[in-house]
Structures are given as C-alpha cells and as structure tokens.
Amino acid sequence: MNKHLSIYLLLISVLLAACSATRKLQPGQVLYTGATVRLNPDTPAVKGQKTFKNELESRARPVPNKKLLGWRYKLAFYNMVSEPKKKKGFKYWVKYKLGEPPVLMSQVKVTNNVNVMRSYMTSKGFLQADGSGEAVEKGKTGKMVYTIYSGPRYTINQVQFPSGDTSELTAIIDSSKNKTLVKKGDYYDLDIFKLERERIDDVLKQRGYFYFNPDFLLFQADSTIGNDQVDIDLTVKKNTPLDALHPYYIRNISIYPNYTLRRDSSSRQSAPVIFKDFKIYDPTHKYKPRLFDNLIFFHKGERYNRTDHSLSLNRLVNIGTFRFVKAEFNPVDSVPANDQLDLNFLLTSSKKNSLSVAVTGTSKSNNFVGSEVKVTHTNKNVFRGAEQLNLSLSGGFEKQFSGQQKNLTSYSLGAQARLLFPRFMFPIFNFKNYNAYVPKTHITIGSQLLNRANYYTLLSGQGEFGYIWKGNEYNEHTLNPISISYIRTANTTDSFKHMLEQVPTLKNNFENQFIIGSNYTYTYSNQVQAARRNNFLFTGSAETAGNLINVFLKKDPDGIKRLFNTATNQFVRLEADFRDYYKIKPGLIWANRINIGYGIPYGNSTSLPYVRQFFAGGSNDIRAFRSRSLGPGTFNINPNPDSVNLFADQGGDIKAMLNTELRAKLFSVIQGAVFIDAGNIWLAKEDTSRPGGQFKFSSALSQIAVGGGVGLRVDAKIFVIRFDLAMPFRKPYLPPGQRWVFDEIDFGNSRWRKQNLIFNIGIGYPF
Structure with a gap:
C-alpha cells in the first residue's frame, strides 16, 4: 500500500508542477514549450535524416524554459517570488538568477525560423529545400511544428582551381590541390568550403603571403548542369589588394x-x-x-x-x-x-616575485576533519634566463571529531624548493623541439614531517632531477632519471607496536629506507578541445628503483643490501589512469575512470614501500568505503562493524578500479551526481597475517568491492566543493554468496546507517 501511495504522490507532484508553470500567465499569454521539425514527412528520407532533424530543431528560436524530469524548474523559481523592488537582494537573485521568465508563443517568429532552417539545409547541399511552420496551442501551452522538405542533395561534379596566369600565388594554390577538402563526388557543403579557404590561406601564409586572408577566395557553384550536381570554380577575387598578392x-x-x-x-x-x-x-x-x-x-x-x-x-x-x-x-x-x-x-x-597562499579543507570518512595551509614564493627570473624558483612551506592538521579515539590530532609540516630552467640541460644541451611549448629541466628537493596521532612520526626527504616537455598541445612527458627518497619512522607508540604485532608484514613499510631510481610519466588529453562531445585524459607512469645502486652494494648478514645502514628498495611500479567525459547534452556529462596499478617488489624488497603502495577507499576513490580501509583482497582490517579503526591504511601492490558518474547541472553553480565505484587492491606475494590478500586471476573478479551514491557539487569555476553520500553494494570481505548486500539496505535503521552510509566532503571533482 505504501508503494502505491508513493507513486500517487509522485504523480500529483508532477501535475502540480505542470500547473504551476502557467498559473501566473496573463490573459491571452500562451507558454511556449518548444519546436518539432517534420523532415520529409511524405517524401523519401535522406541519408542522415535524424541528424539533420536534430540540427534543425536546435536552430529554432526562442529556446523554451529549461526542464528537469519534465519540471520547468527555472520557471518555478521565477514564479515563486513576487517582482522585487530592486535589482539586487535575495528576491532578485531567486527570480532572475535561479529563475527565468516564461517564454511565450508570441515571441516566436515563424518566418525567420523557416528561413534559418532552409538556409541551413541549403548550406548542406539541399539547394531546393523549402518549408513552413504552424502553431499548435492547447490551453495555456503551445508549440511550433515546422515541416521541411529537403529535396535532393547535390554532389560535386568537378573542382576547378585557379589557372591561366603565371603568378606565384596561383601556382602555390594549384600545387596544393592534391590536399583539397573539396573533392569530386562529395556533397556540396558550405562548411567544407570555408575550411578549404582557411587551408589555402594557411598554405599561402607559410609561403610569405602575410596580407592574404580567406575572404579573398571565392567559390562559384554552377548547379545548372543537371543530375543534382554542381561544378565548383575556385578563384581569387579581382578586387584583392595588391599587398596580398606577393610574399613578404x-x-x-x-x-x-x-x-x-x-x-x-x-x-x-x-x-x-x-x-x-x-x-x-x-x-x-x-x-x-x-x-x-x-x-x-x-x-x-x-x-x-x-x-x-x-x-x-x-x-x-x-x-x-x-x-x-x-x-x-x-x-x-x-x-x-x-x-x-x-x-x-x-x-x-610579469612581476619577478610573487607570493601565493592556498588553504584547503578535508573531511574524511574515518571521522577526521582538517585543513592545510600552503605558502609559495615564486621568483620568475632567478638567473636572468626566465628560470623559475618556487619555495613552498606547508602545514596541516587532522582531528578526529568522533569515534573511539575522539580528539586525537595528526599534523604535517612540509617544505619544498623547485628550480625550473626553460630549456634542456646536462646532458641534453642542443635539443630544440619545434613546437609551441618550451622544454624544461627541473631540480626539486623537499622534506616532510608527518605525525600520525597515537602511532608514529614519519620523516621523509626527496630529491629529483628531470625533464618536462610537450610533444604538442595534447601530450606531455616527464622524465626523472634521478629520483631519491629517504624515509625514517620515529616516535613509535605502544599502539603502533600492537598494530605491527597484528600484521607483522607491515613492519617492512615503516623501516628506515631509501628509494633510489627513475620514473617516467606520459599524459595525453584532448580536453583543450572544449567543443568535442567526447573528451578523455590518459596518464601512464612507470617507476623503477634500486637496480643501479644495488649493483655497488653488498648484502649484510640478513641478506639485505644497505646504504648508510639503511635498506634500499627494489621494485618496478606501473600505473595507468584513463578518464572519459561524454557530453550527453548541454549540462549533462557521463564521466568514467579506469585506474590500474601493478607493483613488483623483488630482490631487496618483499613489498612496495609505504609511499608507493596503492590504496582503496575514500573521497576520490571507492567512496562507499572508509579512506584506505578496503582490502587487500578479502582481508578486513576492521571485522567489528560497530567500530572505526583509526589506522586503516591497508596498502597493496596491485590495484584495479572503475568509476562511473552521471553529472547534471541543476541550476546556477549547483550540480548533482549519481555514481557507482568498483575495485580493490591486492598483494603481489602471500601475507599470512592478511589472509585472502594475495592477487590471483581466478578469484580477483569475485573480490571486487562495489558501492554507489549521490552527490552535490558547488562549481564556482575557481574551485569546486563536493558532497558525496555513498553506501556499499558489495563487500568483498564477506563469505562467498553473501557479498552483495542489497537485501540488507535499511535507511530507517540507525545502526545500519552508521555502519554503511559514508559522507565525503572534497575539494574538486573525484576524477
């Protein structure tokens, strides 16, 4: 009965919303609901008919009031408040920023729309296109129905390039005709003609014709030859200025x-x-x-x-x-x-010196909230060669506001110096790439102190030397042939030692250690092409450590090679991250991510170092599980569902993750999202203290965690504040056959909500 009642209430709400859209219209006013195009309704369809129909409908003006699930929400905001007395304040913001006035049938100019549609069809080769429009009104709403007949689509019979004189300009144009975009047999298309003019202009600009421009080229079409064909004649206009006719x-x-x-x-x-x-x-x-x-x-x-x-x-x-x-x-x-x-x-x-301050806030699913402040001083011309020096100091804290260890505070301090040279330096001196982007050499050193409340203090230092360059506007390369990190654990507590007793293999992660190696990162993105319907970003990285340095080191009695009495890590780490953004329609984007990582510890190492491990769970990962608490495999660090384990950092050597998210603009800067996340981490080698954590192809798919939820985002262009509420759909640590947990969902149960609902606050999009 409750289910049926909910459906009735939903139908009533939709009906009320529909009525509210017209309730404030003046007598004689009719709300315009949009345009429909009937293309060739009683004549044969043309190739690509659906696409042409959509293009014609998109050209109809005016655009009706925006809708969401059939609800004209912007018009509802407009009707919600009375006319404000001033052009500012809350009422004005609601009525004219969140809302919009009704679009009326009286605003439709039928003849103009028909002419625009006919002109578009003509530009695409339908030289005999014609049409008409008719208003269809019902009560206080109305729409326009346009009937368009395309006629036959003309094709190109032949293309004639300039000839008949001995000028260098016409010779250059004629010599480039093998690369023409206007080809025999193709459809007549004005957009292609425009692109061809730009192509020829570019050819001439490359040959010194500084004052030439595409408007000096003229395409003449003869459509009288019959058989729905045209002859195209390309000429240079007779009134072209003399300056444009010779090179400079x-x-x-x-x-x-x-x-x-x-x-x-x-x-x-x-x-x-x-x-x-x-x-x-x-x-x-x-x-x-x-x-x-x-x-x-x-x-x-x-x-x-x-x-x-x-x-x-x-x-x-x-x-x-x-x-x-x-x-x-x-x-x-x-x-x-x-x-x-x-x-x-x-x-x-630009100013030689600048100072910037960045403040970020975090809220983690393990009941920690915190903030970080980063101050950066930049000198943009250190040695008079546009070298850039960045000096950064950062400090942050995290405080647990609830849970078993309430009021515990962790903090971090960091410093970094980065020097960028706008060229390749030793050993690469003379390489000069011929693109728009300046190759760079960087030298980076930094250090960090991380205090994990009630557990340990981690001290680390890093140094890198490498190169950054772009092949073109789409791809970027970063190669660091020298990368050195030193990690030292200090001030360990009894709680930390007890945790290591529970999982002894984690001890290797927190021993003092060196990471000495090289790394390479490749990034490809076509997001600069904002007009594309589908954009994607790929990042791939490879890192190797310990191979060269270990050649010169000898094993100690424990079989470990050490530098200054500190173990040197040996591993290969690969990671690939692919992101796809598909624009279903304006304001509606389907975003997807695939993230795969694989680490191979060997020789001097039994696992990846802590700072190179993969983690799962958290606000930018699998959001239905607490930060870094998921895995490895079927292992569960926190078997008691009523408690929250503070130290849930469960790292692994292998990771697979898939995210899919539907993002919709609701109004103004407010966006909504629905998402599903799936994935897990695994160990490369067996760990008896973390049973079920080793990666095996035969069982990996059955150990995937799945979660989903809804989100709300405030996108102010400069920054994005994100709120995500997620819950698990599949828990890999449960016994086989019980891992899907849809049947356990119970929003009315406070205990279930505490154990399963994860609220994440983040800065920026998750991917």
Whole structure:
C-alpha cells in the first residue's frame, strides 16, 4: 500500500508542477514549450535524416524554459517570488538568477525560423529545400511544428582551381590541390568550403603571403548542369589588394622585453644589444640575450611564415615570464624594399616575485576533519634566463571529531624548493623541439614531517632531477632519471607496536629506507578541445628503483643490501589512469575512470614501500568505503562493524578500479551526481597475517568491492566543493554468496546507517 501511495504522490507532484508553470500567465499569454521539425514527412528520407532533424530543431528560436524530469524548474523559481523592488537582494537573485521568465508563443517568429532552417539545409547541399511552420496551442501551452522538405542533395561534379596566369600565388594554390577538402563526388557543403579557404590561406601564409586572408577566395557553384550536381570554380577575387598578392620577407627583428605603454618611446630610443639576428632593447639587462634564441623562430632575410609566428608567440606566452606579448609587423616604406617587414616583439614582464597562499579543507570518512595551509614564493627570473624558483612551506592538521579515539590530532609540516630552467640541460644541451611549448629541466628537493596521532612520526626527504616537455598541445612527458627518497619512522607508540604485532608484514613499510631510481610519466588529453562531445585524459607512469645502486652494494648478514645502514628498495611500479567525459547534452556529462596499478617488489624488497603502495577507499576513490580501509583482497582490517579503526591504511601492490558518474547541472553553480565505484587492491606475494590478500586471476573478479551514491557539487569555476553520500553494494570481505548486500539496505535503521552510509566532503571533482 505504501508503494502505491508513493507513486500517487509522485504523480500529483508532477501535475502540480505542470500547473504551476502557467498559473501566473496573463490573459491571452500562451507558454511556449518548444519546436518539432517534420523532415520529409511524405517524401523519401535522406541519408542522415535524424541528424539533420536534430540540427534543425536546435536552430529554432526562442529556446523554451529549461526542464528537469519534465519540471520547468527555472520557471518555478521565477514564479515563486513576487517582482522585487530592486535589482539586487535575495528576491532578485531567486527570480532572475535561479529563475527565468516564461517564454511565450508570441515571441516566436515563424518566418525567420523557416528561413534559418532552409538556409541551413541549403548550406548542406539541399539547394531546393523549402518549408513552413504552424502553431499548435492547447490551453495555456503551445508549440511550433515546422515541416521541411529537403529535396535532393547535390554532389560535386568537378573542382576547378585557379589557372591561366603565371603568378606565384596561383601556382602555390594549384600545387596544393592534391590536399583539397573539396573533392569530386562529395556533397556540396558550405562548411567544407570555408575550411578549404582557411587551408589555402594557411598554405599561402607559410609561403610569405602575410596580407592574404580567406575572404579573398571565392567559390562559384554552377548547379545548372543537371543530375543534382554542381561544378565548383575556385578563384581569387579581382578586387584583392595588391599587398596580398606577393610574399613578404623579414628585415629587422627587434625585441623589447620591458615594454609598457608608458615607457614606449624611451625604450625604443635606447641602444640595443645585437645577438645573432636580434636587436634587444633591454637597458637594465633584465634578461640574458640567449633566452630569446630558444623562444623566437624568425630569422632575418627569410620569408614570413605562420608557423614561426605562432611558435614564437606561444613560446613567449607559455614560458610564464611575460604577462603581455605582441608581435608587431611593420611594412618597410622604401620602394626598393616594399616586400619587407620589420618585426617588433613587445613584451611586458610579469612581476619577478610573487607570493601565493592556498588553504584547503578535508573531511574524511574515518571521522577526521582538517585543513592545510600552503605558502609559495615564486621568483620568475632567478638567473636572468626566465628560470623559475618556487619555495613552498606547508602545514596541516587532522582531528578526529568522533569515534573511539575522539580528539586525537595528526599534523604535517612540509617544505619544498623547485628550480625550473626553460630549456634542456646536462646532458641534453642542443635539443630544440619545434613546437609551441618550451622544454624544461627541473631540480626539486623537499622534506616532510608527518605525525600520525597515537602511532608514529614519519620523516621523509626527496630529491629529483628531470625533464618536462610537450610533444604538442595534447601530450606531455616527464622524465626523472634521478629520483631519491629517504624515509625514517620515529616516535613509535605502544599502539603502533600492537598494530605491527597484528600484521607483522607491515613492519617492512615503516623501516628506515631509501628509494633510489627513475620514473617516467606520459599524459595525453584532448580536453583543450572544449567543443568535442567526447573528451578523455590518459596518464601512464612507470617507476623503477634500486637496480643501479644495488649493483655497488653488498648484502649484510640478513641478506639485505644497505646504504648508510639503511635498506634500499627494489621494485618496478606501473600505473595507468584513463578518464572519459561524454557530453550527453548541454549540462549533462557521463564521466568514467579506469585506474590500474601493478607493483613488483623483488630482490631487496618483499613489498612496495609505504609511499608507493596503492590504496582503496575514500573521497576520490571507492567512496562507499572508509579512506584506505578496503582490502587487500578479502582481508578486513576492521571485522567489528560497530567500530572505526583509526589506522586503516591497508596498502597493496596491485590495484584495479572503475568509476562511473552521471553529472547534471541543476541550476546556477549547483550540480548533482549519481555514481557507482568498483575495485580493490591486492598483494603481489602471500601475507599470512592478511589472509585472502594475495592477487590471483581466478578469484580477483569475485573480490571486487562495489558501492554507489549521490552527490552535490558547488562549481564556482575557481574551485569546486563536493558532497558525496555513498553506501556499499558489495563487500568483498564477506563469505562467498553473501557479498552483495542489497537485501540488507535499511535507511530507517540507525545502526545500519552508521555502519554503511559514508559522507565525503572534497575539494574538486573525484576524477
């Protein structure tokens, strides 16, 4: 009976919502609910008919009030409050920011919409397209029905490129026709014609035609030849300016690295420093001249080309030292040199020193809340070569506000220095990649103190030397041939020793140790293409440690190789993370992640070091399980479901995780989400103190944990605050046959809620 009552209440709510949308309309006003296009209703369908129908409907104006599950929620907010007296305040915010006024049938301009639709169909080759529109009203609501007849779609019979004269410009255009986008047999398509004009313009820009632009090219179509075909004739417009018809050469290259509008004239009067092909006007010697050799690709006497132009500007911007960059091309006025350009680079430097403060807050599922403050000082020109030095100090704490060990506080302190050189350095000196991104060499050193309340203090130091470079706008490489970490555990407590007695193999994780090796990370992302419907991000990393250093070390009586009486780790660690973001429609995104990690300890190590292990559970992982409490395998660190184990850090050598999440924009900066997470961690080798933790292909799938839930996010563009409520669907540590726990769900039971509902607060999206 209760189930049926809920359904009735839901139906009544939907009906009330529908009525509320029109209850404040004035007499004679009709709410516009949208447009429907009937494409070729009584004639044969054309190829891609559904796509064309969707495109036509998207061009209908106005756009009706937004809906969520059939509810016009923005209109509901608009109707919720009376007209505010001022254009500010809470009422104004609700009515006009959260809400929107009703879209009325009287706002629809039928003729304009028909013309727009017909024009679109014509641009796609339906040269005989026609249509009409009709209003359909029912009570206080109405919609538009457009009937469009496409007619036949025309194809290209032949394409004629410019010929008949001996000019270099037409010869260049003709020589590139084998790469044309307009091809015989293809459909007539204005968008392709525009892209072809841009392609030809780019070819000419590469050959020095600085003043040419795509508008000087004209496509003429002859549709009278019959058989639903057209002949295409490409010509250069007769009124094209003379400057656009011949190539230009670079004469002088001048660089003004201290340019400001206020000091423009004086800076140009100072004596320049001559370096290779550059005249550098830098009276204060703020920058070393060789810096610009790696940033500017133009040379005296060569033809202008767009590639050098783009590369130079992008590099000057991406180096991070200049906040304003402009390339100024001035034609030389003298008659003998009327095909030459003087090039000026006007650069406004950023402030050399800056200070930034970042504050983050965390709330973990193990009842810890905390905060961290990080202060960073940046010097953007340390040695006058745009070298960047970052000095960071950080401090944070976590306090358990409830549970068995209430009021326990953990804290961390950290310091880091990172020096970035805008070039490759020893042993790679002369490599110069020809893309928009400046290769970098980095030297990084840092240290951290981590105090885990009632357990131990962890001291660590790190040092790295490596290279960072981008192959193009989509991929980035980070190679650190030298990576050294030192880890020392101090101030251990009786609670910590008792924990090690329960799980003896964890002792190896907290012994003093060195990690000496190399690592490489590759990242590919097409997220810069915001217009794409499907974006993805891939990150793959590989790390090896202990191989080289252990060649020079001898085993002690325990069979362990040590450096300064400290064990050196030996392992290979691989990780791959793939993320996909599919835009179902505006404001609705389906996000997915696959994360796989595999570590192989060997030789001097029986397990991965603690700082390189994989963990499962937490606000950015499998959210239905407490942070780092899941696994390995079927092992359960906390068999008592009524208690929360403070030290739940269960690391593993192998990890597999899958996340899927549906993200919907609700209103303004508020977003909702529904998600499912699955995965676990495992050990590479058997551990008798953690039974069921070893990875085996035959049983791994049956040991997967599954959870899901709902989330609410505040996306203010600068930062995102995330609230996720999750619960487990499958618990791998339960006996086989009992691991799916749907039948145990009981929201009305306080004990069940305490044991199963996990509330996570996070900064940023989980992936």
